[in-house]
Amino acid sequence: MSTTDASKRTPLDRDAIVRAGIELADAEGVGVLTMRRVADHLGFKAMALYNHISSKEDLLKAMLDAIATEIDEPPPECEPMQAIRQHAIATRDAFLRHPWAAGLWGVTMPGESRTAHIEYLLSVLARSDLDAETAHDGFHAINNHVLGYSMQEQALTVLFAGRGIESLVNEFQETAPVDRFPHTNAHLQEHLDGNTSTSFELVLDLILEGLARVSKDRTSHTA
Amino acid sequence: MSTTDASKRTPLDRDAIVRAGIELADAEGVGVLTMRRVADHLGFKAMALYNHISSKEDLLKAMLDAIATEIDEPPPECEPMQAIRQHAIATRDAFLRHPWAAGLWGVTMPGESRTAHIEYLLSVLARSDLDAETAHDGFHAINNHVLGYSMQEQALTVLFAGRGIESLVNEFQETAPVDRFPHTNAHLQEHLDGNTSTSFELVLDLILEGLARVSKDRTSHTA
DNA sequence: TGTCAGAAACGTACGTTGTACGTTGTTCGT
DNA sequence: ACGAACAACGTACAACGTACGTTTCTGACA
Numbered sequence: 110m111s112t113t114d115a116s117k118r119t120p121l122d123r124d125a126i127v128r129a130g131i132e133l134a135d136a137e138g139v140g141v142l143t144m145r146r147v148a149d150h151l152g153f154k155a156m157a158l159y160n161h162i163s164s165k166e167d168l169l170k171a172m173l174d175a176i177a178t179e180i181d182e183p184p185p186e187c188e189p190m191q192a193i194r195q196h197a198i199a200t201r202d203a204f205l206r207h208p209w210a211a212g213l214w215g216v217t218m219p220g221e222s223r224t225a226h227i228e229y230l231l232s233v234l235a236r237s238d239l240d241a242e243t244a245h246d247g248f249h250a251i252n253n254h255v256l257g258y259s260m261q262e263q264a265l266t267v268l269f270a271g272r273g274i275e276s277l278v279n280e281f282q283e284t285a286p287v288d289r290f291p292h293t294n295a296h297l298q299e300h301l302d303g304n305t306s307t308s309f310e311l312v313l314d315l316i317l318e319g320l321a322r323v324s325k326d327r328t329s330h331t332a
Numbered sequence: 333m334s335t336t337d338a339s340k341r342t343p344l345d346r347d348a349i350v351r352a353g354i355e356l357a358d359a360e361g362v363g364v365l366t367m368r369r370v371a372d373h374l375g376f377k378a379m380a381l382y383n384h385i386s387s388k389e390d391l392l393k394a395m396l397d398a399i400a401t402e403i404d405e406p407p408p409e410c411e412p413m414q415a416i417r418q419h420a421i422a423t424r425d426a427f428l429r430h431p432w433a434a435g436l437w438g439v440t441m442p443g444e445s446r447t448a449h450i451e452y453l454l455s456v457l458a459r460s461d462l463d464a465e466t467a468h469d470g471f472h473a474i475n476n477h478v479l480g481y482s483m484q485e486q487a488l489t490v491l492f493a494g495r496g497i498e499s500l501v502n503e504f505q506e507t508a509p510v511d512r513f514p515h516t517n518a519h520l521q522e523h524l525d526g527n528t529s530t531s532f533e534l535v536l537d538l539i540l541e542g543l544a545r546v547s548k549d550r551t552s553h554t555a
Numbered sequence: 556t557g558t559c560a561g562a563a564a565c566g567t568a569c570g571t572t573g574t575a576c577g578t579t580g581t582t583c584g585t
Numbered sequence: 586a587c588g589a590a591c592a593a594c595g596t597a598c599a600a601c602g603t604a605c606g607t608t609t610c611t612g613a614c615a
Contacts, residue, residue: 120592144573156574157593165573215483216435216490224508224516231515245522246531250538253480254473260438261472267439285447292454293447299468308469315473315542323538343563343610367602379603380564388602 121153123161127171131207134172138267139209144168169213174220176210179203182229189237190317196230197255197313204259208266211259243324250316258309344376346384350394354430357395361490362432367391392436397443399433402426405452412460413540419453420478420536427482431490434482466547473539481532 119125129150134142144165145155162168180199183192204211219227230251234244278301287294299305342348352373357365367388368378385391403422406415427434442450453474457467501524510517522528 143571145571154594156576156595159574160592212439215480215487218504219507221507224513227519228513228516231519235515245519245528246535248519249481249484249531250477250535253477253484256483257438257476257480258472260479261476264438281441284442284444290447290451292458293451296450296454296468296471305468308472311546312469312473315546316539319538319542323534366600368600377565379566379605382603383563 121151121157121161123171125151126158126161126168127175130168130172131175134209135207139169139213170217170220173210173213173217174222176203176207177220177222177226179206180226189233190321192233193230193237193251193317194310194313196233197251198310200226200255201259201309204255204263208263211256211263212267214256239320239324240328243320243327246323247316247320250320251313254313254316258312262309344374344380344384346394348374349381349384349391350398353391353395354398357432358430362392362436393440393443396433396436396440397445399426399430400443400445400449402429403449412456413544415456416453416460416474416540417533417536419456420474421533423449423478424482424532427478427486431486434479434486435490437479462543462547463551466543466550469546470539470543473543474536477536477539481535485532 126147129147130142133147133150144158147168148155148158158168162171180196180203183195183199187195204214231244231248234247237244239247278297281297282294285293349370352370353365356370356373367381370391371378371381381391385394403419403426406418406422410418427437454467454471457470460467462470501520504520505517508516
């Protein structure tokens with residue numbers, strides 16, 4: 110209680126709050142992330158957070174931004190298509206580490222680091238062989254693949270972070286009986302069997318090759 | 333007030349609630365969708381809803397399911413790749429009509445109609461020329477494109493449904509100054525100029541052609 | 556036509572959320 | 586040593602989802 114109290118906690122700054130938010134969201138899901146819980150986790154009361162962040166929305170934005178900083182950029186000498194590939198894979202890895210992030214990525218305003226993440230992909234596309242129009246479309250095609258794949262991939266993990274996977278599967282099969290939805294159930298089974306691990310990169314390459322081909326078509330037709 | 337009251341309202345059933353929810357979400361965004369507001373909109377009190385739906389989550393699920401029923405399936409005689417194309421376009425059109433839906437699609441458990449929507453795409457893929465593995469990957473590639481594209485497309489529309497577009501753009505350009513993020517700002521400008529209207533179908537075709545090519549490669553290598 | 560059971564609507568109320576506001580404590584430049 | 590600036594706290598409030606008990610309506614059968 111005195112000023113010489115040995116267990117004096119560190120004085121709480123923005124980064125610590127953001128880190129705690131990410132930790133909690135990783136562990137329990139972002140759906141149950143609460144200001145009071147974040148504060149508890151740090152040993153403070155809820156309102157203490159507001160000296161360092163302006164709102165919960167601000168916190169979530171900062172959390173997503175922090176995740177963007179985890180995504181390494183390939184070295185500058187890396188050739189464009191390879192760089193895009195690695196960058197996409199690194200982005201997906203980040204979403205694997207933070208399963209709640211993908212679902213928020215698309216519906217939240219980007220902060221500075223996320224903007225840098227966007228800028229990187231666009232800059233590599235700009236120095237690639239793709240024409241400007243294909244580069245624009247390619248940006249979305251790649252982003253959509255990475256984000257969409259990550260979301261679907263962990264939908265089951267995230268939907269209800271609490272209970273086990275089989276409870277989720279059972280609930281789904283209740284509304285989707287095998288006899289009426291055979292393909293859907295077969296597809297789900299393929300996922301549960303887990304022999305789809307290379308499909309992310311496969312479709313990614315499919316898109317990259319397709320972009321190169323489209324650009325070649327477009328520029329040759331124009332010429 | 334008496335039993336002969338002329339303005340006697342209709343007695344409130346599940347469908348009416350779901351419709352009201354969709355109407356409100358379309359008009360004001362799903363972020364401010366409230367049980368009390370849905371009830372008000374129908375001329376009832378909040379708790380009356382619970383005679384017909386079991387929870388807010390149930391309502392949202394039903395709303396998304398209702399949107400799935402708006403998506404027409406191409407006629408059975410339609411050849412597979414054409415059917416997939418039309419179906420994807422119809423799905424995106426539905427997301428255009430209901431800007432809030434795409435963001436929830438990926439993080440919500442599908443109901444019966446959404447399951448039918450999934451089943452349709454899988455069934456068409458199954459009767460296409462694609463091998464089973466490519467069909468599996470193609471399902472995700474197509475879904476991710478449609479969903480991801482729709483989300484990004486209306487991110488600005490949805491993020492804050494209240495204020496005008498230029499207020500949003502200004503806020504963004506505050507965290508992303510043109511000199512530090514030239515490509516990002518140029519990309520944004522391309523969107524604001526609106527000459528990207530055909531890119532959805534272009535990338536869609538790119539994916540479909542890519543899938544056909546991958547499948548041909550795979551089956552020829554195996555043979 | 557009278558009655559009565561079940562469904563539908565209502566009112567009230569509780570726990571939880573984000574956060575505004577006023578107060579207290581702590582730190583640091585002078 | 587002292588006062589300003591800032592950090593943490595406690596209290597409090599409005600809005601949310603929804604549990605529960607009560608009232609009102611309706612329609613099947615006597």
